Amino acid sequence: MIIALYRILFLAAFLAIWEVASNAFDAGFFISRPSLVAASFLTMIANGSFFYNLSITATEAALGFLFGAIFGVGVGLLLGRLKVLADILDPFLITFYSLPKVALAPLFILWFGIGIDMKVILAAVTVFFLVFLNTYTGVRSVSPEQIAILRLMGAGERALIAKVIVPSALTWVFTGLRLSVPYALIGAIVGEIIAANRGIGYVLSDAAAQFDTAAVFAALIGIVVLSLIFNGIVRFAERALMPWKAGEDTREISI
Amino acid sequence: MIIALYRILFLAAFLAIWEVASNAFDAGFFISRPSLVAASFLTMIANGSFFYNLSITATEAALGFLFGAIFGVGVGLLLGRLKVLADILDPFLITFYSLPKVALAPLFILWFGIGIDMKVILAAVTVFFLVFLNTYTGVRSVSPEQIAILRLMGAGERALIAKVIVPSALTWVFTGLRLSVPYALIGAIVGEIIAANRGIGYVLSDAAAQFDTAAVFAALIGIVVLSLIFNGIVRFAERALMPWKAGEDTREISI
Amino acid sequence: EAPARLTIAQPSEGFLYLPIYAARGLGYVQDEGLDVEVTIFGKGAAAALTSVIGGESDIYVGLPAVPLQAWAKGQKTQLFAALLKQCGSDIVLSAEAARRTRLSERRTPAEKAEALRGLKIAVAGAGSITDLVVRHVAIHGGLDPDRDLTIIPIGGGGNMIAAFGQGRVDGYCLSAPTSTIGVVKFGGTLLLDFAKGEYPPLRDFLFTALSARPEWLAANRGVAVRLVRALGRAIETMRTRPEAARAAIGPFYPGVEPAVLDAAWTQAMGSLPTSLDMDAGGIVKNIDFLAEVRSARLDVPVAEVFTNAIVNLAAAPSTRHQEPAREAGRKE
Amino acid sequence: MDDARTILAFSEVRKSFGSGANALPIVGGVTFDVARGEFITLLGPSGCGKSTLLNMSAGLMQPTSGSVSYDGAPVRGVNLDVGYMTQADHLLPWRTIAGNIAVPLEIKGLAKAERAVRIEQLLTLVGLERFGAHYPSQVSGGMRKRAALARLLAADPATLLMDEPFSALDAQLRLTMQGELLRLCARLRKTVLFVTHDLDEAITLADRCVVLGARPTTIRRIVPIDLPRPRDPVRLRTNPRYQALYAELWDLLAEPSTTAPQALDAPSAVRMTGAFA
Amino acid sequence: MDDARTILAFSEVRKSFGSGANALPIVGGVTFDVARGEFITLLGPSGCGKSTLLNMSAGLMQPTSGSVSYDGAPVRGVNLDVGYMTQADHLLPWRTIAGNIAVPLEIKGLAKAERAVRIEQLLTLVGLERFGAHYPSQVSGGMRKRAALARLLAADPATLLMDEPFSALDAQLRLTMQGELLRLCARLRKTVLFVTHDLDEAITLADRCVVLGARPTTIRRIVPIDLPRPRDPVRLRTNPRYQALYAELWDLLAEPSTTAPQALDAPSAVRMTGAFA
Numbered sequence A, B: 001m002i003i004a005l006y007r008i009l010f011l012a013a014f015l016a017i018w019e020v021a022s023n024a025f026d027a028g029f030f031i032s033r034p035s036l037v038a039a040s041f042l043t044m045i046a047n048g049s050f051f052y053n054l055s056i057t058a059t060e061a062a063l064g065f066l067f068g069a070i071f072g073v074g075v076g077l078l079l080g081r082l083k084v085l086a087d088i089l090d091p092f093l094i095t096f097y098s099l100p101k102v103a104l105a106p107l108f109i110l111w112f113g114i115g116i117d118m119k120v121i122l123a124a125v126t127v128f129f130l131v132f133l134n135t136y137t138g139v140r141s142v143s144p145e146q147i148a149i150l151r152l153m154g155a156g157e158r159a160l161i162a163k164v165i166v167p168s169a170l171t172w173v174f175t176g177l178r179l180s181v182p183y184a185l186i187g188a189i190v191g192e193i194i195a196a197n198r199g200i201g202y203v204l205s206d207a208a209a210q211f212d213t214a215a216v217f218a219a220l221i222g223i224v225v226l227s228l229i230f231n232g233i234v235r236f237a238e239r240a241l242m243p244w245k246a247g248e249d250t251r252e253i254s255i
Numbered sequence C: 001e002a003p004a005r006l007t008i009a010q011p012s013e014g015f016l017y018l019p020i021y022a023a024r025g026l027g028y029v030q031d032e033g034l035d036v037e038v039t040i041f042g043k044g045a046a047a048a049l050t051s052v053i054g055g056e057s058d059i060y061v062g063l064p065a066v067p068l069q070a071w072a073k074g075q076k077t078q079l080f081a082a083l084l085k086q087c088g089s090d091i092v093l094s095a096e097a098a099r100r101t102r103l104s105e106r107r108t109p110a111e112k113a114e115a116l117r118g119l120k121i122a123v124a125g126a127g128s129i130t131d132l133v134v135r136h137v138a139i140h141g142g143l144d145p146d147r148d149l150t151i152i153p154i155g156g157g158g159n160m161i162a163a164f165g166q167g168r169v170d171g172y173c174l175s176a177p178t179s180t181i182g183v184v185k186f187g188g189t190l191l192l193d194f195a196k197g198e199y200p201p202l203r204d205f206l207f208t209a210l211s212a213r214p215e216w217l218a219a220n221r222g223v224a225v226r227l228v229r230a231l232g233r234a235i236e237t238m239r240t241r242p243e244a245a246r247a248a249i250g251p252f253y254p255g256v257e258p259a260v261l262d263a264a265w266t267q268a269m270g271s272l273p274t275s276l277d278m279d280a281g282g283i284v285k286n287i288d289f290l291a292e293v294r295s296a297r298l299d300v301p302v303a304e305v306f307t308n309a310i311v312n313l314a315a316a317p318s319t320r321h322q323e324p325a326r327e328a329g330r331k332e
Numbered sequence D, E: 001m002d003d004a005r006t007i008l009a010f011s012e013v014r015k016s017f018g019s020g021a022n023a024l025p026i027v028g029g030v031t032f033d034v035a036r037g038e039f040i041t042l043l044g045p046s047g048c049g050k051s052t053l054l055n056m057s058a059g060l061m062q063p064t065s066g067s068v069s070y071d072g073a074p075v076r077g078v079n080l081d082v083g084y085m086t087q088a089d090h091l092l093p094w095r096t097i098a099g100n101i102a103v104p105l106e107i108k109g110l111a112k113a114e115r116a117v118r119i120e121q122l123l124t125l126v127g128l129e130r131f132g133a134h135y136p137s138q139v140s141g142g143m144r145k146r147a148a149l150a151r152l153l154a155a156d157p158a159t160l161l162m163d164e165p166f167s168a169l170d171a172q173l174r175l176t177m178q179g180e181l182l183r184l185c186a187r188l189r190k191t192v193l194f195v196t197h198d199l200d201e202a203i204t205l206a207d208r209c210v211v212l213g214a215r216p217t218t219i220r221r222i223v224p225i226d227l228p229r230p231r232d233p234v235r236l237r238t239n240p241r242y243q244a245l246y247a248e249l250w251d252l253l254a255e256p257s258t259t260a261p262q263a264l265d266a267p268s269a270v271r272m273t274g275a276f277a
Ligand SMILES: Nc1ncnc2c1ncn2[C@@H]1O[C@H](COP(=O)(O)OP(=O)(O)OP(=O)(O)O)[C@@H](O)[C@H]1O
Pocket: A251, A252, A253, A254, D017, D018, D026, D044, D045, D046, D047, D048, D049, D050, D051, D052, D053, D087, E131, E134, E137, E138, E139, E140, E141, E142, E143, E168
């Protein structure tokens, strides 16, 4: 409650400063102003273009997130368990991760076209590494004692993963997932900027090309809202999958 | 040893496949071929443009990484300790993080110009959140028992942070740092693509515009090498700051 | 009959693609039974052309120098219609820079070009059209583009205006309406008025053209012809009924003040092509242009890189759409 | 009760965990005072709330009702006058044994050289001279407990809360450590609240022994240990008064709970039948 | 030695930790055999290597020299025939107590309903009926140990390695649990290697008691416990043979190490002087 109140205060202050600054410095051309952004936003909603484009980007980002997350967790688990393989592949993964995707735009176009696949793959690639490295570190941080205990009970690799490694690395995995939510969106949007004729990234670059700053900010609102929604979903999943953390903040600790 | 051998084998296989595929599919225009890339690379080194541009990008990325890391760790510690503040700021941080920097390029130029500052800030902003969220999660994962124990010994907030929170969250912090090494570079390069007439990002987009694929890949090699060097530095720091993890992989566990 | 689908790869947005906007805005594309999808490639012409080479898009629209470079590297796409035969990227200098360089006192193109000395000029991207144009002008003025002035690739129009408005650059090079904004809103001056042919080396320069893979052209001749016919009709309307065409452009630029758009429009009217066909001269100028700014000459067979077959077919009388056919024919 | 000598006072302390219908009452009304310099041992069945009482004394938990006062004032927040050796050792895994012992010394602001001397003394005291440079994961369970003991003593608090500190030590070492502790308390007049499951230990060390019942826990009896000091742990065992006390405590603990028999932890023979199918 | 009845054989087992100049010899040559169905208790000073011997029997460590054989073959890798209740409880914090006990049952592939029944029995056996739904962080130290015991019994291994399993339990519960364990072993002929610091426990349970010396550890003596079974833990204490055994073990443990006096953990009176400055 009190938190929501502060948030609202914070938001209101931000908007007020924006509006005032925009007027004071006559910077409307560059930073627009909240009232204009709101108007532009409502127009976009009214003519349906907002939800149409947003849904496209949301689909791309969600698919990219899903694939990236699945591969990230999968490869993270695999390499976390096979340290030697991880050591061998390490420089190649860093290499792969370090390549600026923007610079590879022509290759992406060539291999994956300019349709939805390209954006999904771009988003997935971006998500992959964030999830992978966090999962990997999580798996490497699992207490070797707990693994030994389970081994002694006759646990095979599958039981180990299901009963110790995944639960123990879950905080790590979810941090990776939360880190990558915005990157899934950014990946999709970069894809749309590279080549698009629809999607919120297209709206964004189109508006920018026409110097329609209010529309740029309206599109940004869309992106942020998507991001917050995705984030909420990830948090929900996190809470559902880690019941033992429920109430941890309020629980009295005994030592 | 054996690992280095496998890495070399892996690299050799990759290069061989690249060379063969490039010939077989007559795809030199799109993917060039290792021999041409090497030639282009040597030319760049010979005429000095490689190291000149690389050093510019390296400086930008390093500064950006430094600032982003310092703020990321700082804010992560602060919010990790002040849960209420973190809850209030949470949606704003996500908002801030979710904004695609590419779309905000005009604002970046408006506020930070087109010099090195802009690239440093872009890199720092990208690094910040990755480091922040990992640090934050790390601080929140510190065992409350250990905090209570230290409290009972009369530890104030400073002693707590120095003796429990930082050492305990260090794995998290370093994962954040390793995650953000490539992003520091990518941030600097995106900055250079936005506005620059030097730096490896400039070399990259110039080469791409001329369909000089070999030069594009040569520039990418530079980026990757930088990334591997930065990564090595971070790993070194990680090992130096966590002596208790030394030999953990080879240590016999007693349970 | 379902409309034929057609995808166009367009590297950026601006008045150098004016006939495309007009043909879409006036509904001529639909009249020809085409369903055109325009994809904007925010990362430049190379990416746009790559999508055509890779078969993802059908037609590239933009500077012919880009497909020529690709041709020289073995990736053949053929130019088949001209949309702009003047340099469409303007160099805008700030009032302060114009004063400092005494631009108003300079007379010949070479003198004016020399005014770039010591200035910081923003261009779209490294190796982009605008980069090349500024380099070409600088060389014409006897300058070394890498030493005597600072050329900064800065991305799109928004970035340029932001940097220009803040005085972070002395000038920039881009097509209308970005160039017009600098003039109208920020008191800038055009270094050279390309539209009026003030710069001889780029007079009758093939600046915007359509290009596609020869196989695609062979297989989709009818579709290409219909597109060219719609574009010809649009150019005709722009010339004969400018206010109608102007009205059709408006919706593409909702964020630009009408006054600015009007000014841009007026300037653009001066550089409308009289016909969509090409000649070797326009191509050679592109090759010369590239040779001058990059110290290497493209090795391409000039006669093969373009074809007027489509334009000619579009000009021929046809049963459907009598009127556009007649108009195109008149241009012959 | 509000005697000037009283340092720690439990007054009608009740404690439940969980809330609403899930609330599980653990401590069901405990009242007793600890005098300054007194050595109290706490005995009681596993899970009856001994650690919980210590946690409340340290200010890590608040009682659900009633109050815990220290030095006249109710304990709110962390009680900085007490040192707490917890049931689990809670050593910091990123510090060596010596580094762990250094923590309270660093907090107190001792100079480096002084710290080194003190750490050396403490390591010797608990018999870990050769293991100062080992990490906690590299020493045995008993050694970890001794390191935690050394850390407690390094903090040098006025009141010691000790939760089964010697349970992981062998019999000989346990006696040595008991002797050390007794000497220390005698010299420095420390107040001690000491949880143990070992009756010998409970008698040897205590001025009074508090015997707790099963959940919801109340005090069964407070047994004053009227044996002369100084005491020799080994020789004491042949003392008839000692043996009588031992028997009394044993019976107290063995007596089935009168208040809530169903909450008794010890499984009855009936319930156990067939457990190993 | 290579008797068919031998299930676990230590032969000249030596173990050092660390390498090169830093190598610290812990176990200095231990040889003894455990017969199938035998109950062995291990006694020895803290840090002498008792847990290390269990770790080697479980295959979690390899001896530096010598060999540990199980059922005729040297132990390599994890020994799946043994169940190991470790000194620390190592419960999985993300599973409730019941969930923790379920782990070995899940691994064995028991159906859900069967599991529930078995878990219920085991919870009852260790007196945790009401705490199945609690997380390990919500129960007391002794209850955690009992949960670990229930988990060990759920796995139902042929050989049990138990490292101070009852040290955190109160005296009464300890006796109950000892009785349970004895009955279980008698019925199912389990082999047990049991580490304890409690001499009463060591005698009550064992067929033979292995007394270890200080580091580098060798066997001081293997004491056969020739008391008739079934044994009643409480009544046993008045048995004179029991008392003689107790005295023998006590003396064995108290006797100063002849091999390496400087490696003795117990602090000498001299060294301790002045530790509390
Ligand atoms: N944080 C908590 N949340 C819920 N219940 C708790 C919590 N801490 C302790 N309890 C419950 O309180 C009871 C007493 O716990 P406590 O640790 O005080 O027992 P104890 O007397 O120290 O037992 P032991 O001798 O086994 O250490 C237990 O039944 C336990 O389940």
